[in-house]
Every structure is written in C-alpha cells, then in structure tokens.
Amino acid sequence: MTIRNMMKALLKRPDASPGDDACALVQSPEELEAAIKSRDKLMVLFYASWCPYSRAFLGTYRKHAAAGDPCYVRILVDERDALTERYSIEVFPTVLFFEKGKLAKRLDGAYHRGLSQGQLEDFARRCAVK
Numbered sequence: 001m002t003i004r005n006m007m008k009a010l011l012k013r014p015d016a017s018p019g020d021d022a023c024a025l026v027q028s029p030e031e032l033e034a035a036i037k038s039r040d041k042l043m044v045l046f047y048a049s050w051c052p053y054s055r056a057f058l059g060t061y062r063k064h065a066a067a068g069d070p071c072y073v074r075i076l077v078d079e080r081d082a083l084t085e086r087y088s089i090e091v092f093p094t095v096l097f098f099e100k101g102k103l104a105k106r107l108d109g110a111y112h113r114g115l116s117q118g119q120l121e122d123f124a125r126r127c128a129v130k
Contacts, residue, residue, distance in 0.1 A: 022062070022065040022066040022068075022070060022072060023043075023045070023061065023062055023065035023066075023072035023073055023074050024072075024073045024074070025073070025074055025075070025076070026073050026074070026075045027075075029082065029083055032044065032073070032075055032083070035073050036098045036101055037101050039071055039098075040099065040100055041069070041071045041097070041098070041099055041127070041128075041129055042071050042072075042073065042097070042098045042099075043065075043071060043072045043073070043095055043096075043097055043098075043124070043127070043129060044072075044073050044074070044075060044095065044096045044097075044098065045057075045058070045061050045072070045073070045074040045075070045093055045094075045095050046074075046075055046077050046083070046084070046087070046089050046092065046093065046094045046095075046096065047074060047075075047076060047077065047092050047093040047094075048076065048077055048078050048092045049076060049078055050078065051092040051093070051114075052114075053092060053093060053109060053112075053113065053114025053115070054092045054093045054109075054114070056114060057093045057109070057114050057115050057120075058074070058093075060115075060116075060117045060120060061074065061093070061095070061120065062074075064117070064120055064121070064124065068124070068129065069129055071129060077089070077092075087103070089108075090108070091108050091109040091110065091111055092109060092114075093109045093114060093115055094106065094107065094108045094109055095107040095115070095120065095123060097123070097127045097129070099127075104127070105123070105126065105127055107119060107120070107123040
C-alpha cells in the first residue's frame with residue numbers, strides 16, 4: 001500500500017465515531033504531502049511538544065476534529081525545520097488550511113497566548129469546514 005493510499009484510507013474512515021481520534025497524526029513531510037494531495041479540504045495543526053500553548057490547544061483541536069468532517073491532521077514539528085520554513089511557521093500552534101492541494105488560509109498562534117477554541121471555530125467557519 002502506498003503512502004497516499006494509506007492516508008486516503010486513514011482520512012476517509014466512515015466508521016470513525018466521536019470517541020476515535022479524528023485527526024490523524026502524520027509522521028513525516030511525505031505523509032503530510034500525501035494527506036494534502038488526497039483531500040479537497042484539509043486542516044493541518046503544526047505544533048511542538050515543548051510548547052505549553054501547543055499542548056493546551058491540542059485537546060481543543062482534537063475535540064473540534066472529532067465533531068466535524070474527517071479533514072483534520074496534525075504534525076509534530078519539534079525537529080522539522082524544513083517544514084516550518086516551507087510554510088513560514090514562526091509561532092506554535094499554527095493551523096493551515098489547504099484546499100485542492102494549495103495553501104488557502106492560515107491561523108497563526110499569538111506569542112505567549114497560543115490559540116483558543118473560539119479562534120479555531122471561527123477559522124473553520126471561514127474555511128467552510130465543520
């Protein structure tokens with residue numbers, strides 16, 4: 001099974017219930033690219049394990065993903081300098097929205113504040129993602 005097919009299967013889980021982890025953890029830049037290419041709409045959370053604002057926001061993001069469309073993934077970017085440079089990520093957490101394989105919108109965390117549930121909900125509405 002190719003990475004792309006594996007991501008398609010993971011992201012199109014019709015049997016996923018709200019208790020399941022609805023936002024898949026992608027483990028590499030290649031898996032991220034496959035996920036971006038395999039979905040018409042995709043929200044991607046970039047976060048760092050050492051960042052207290054990322055840790056605080058992760059539960060909010062996962063809960064939001066479980067209640068909506070299966071188009072949410074997350075990637076831990078502790079050591080992925082190429083990804084943070086490629087997408088100009090300077091603050092954690094940051095959420096990027098891709099549409100048809102292209103970066104369409106972004107929600108950058110604020111220094112020493114991170115992101116809130118309200119900001120994520122507003123961002124998802126603007127991106128027309130539940």
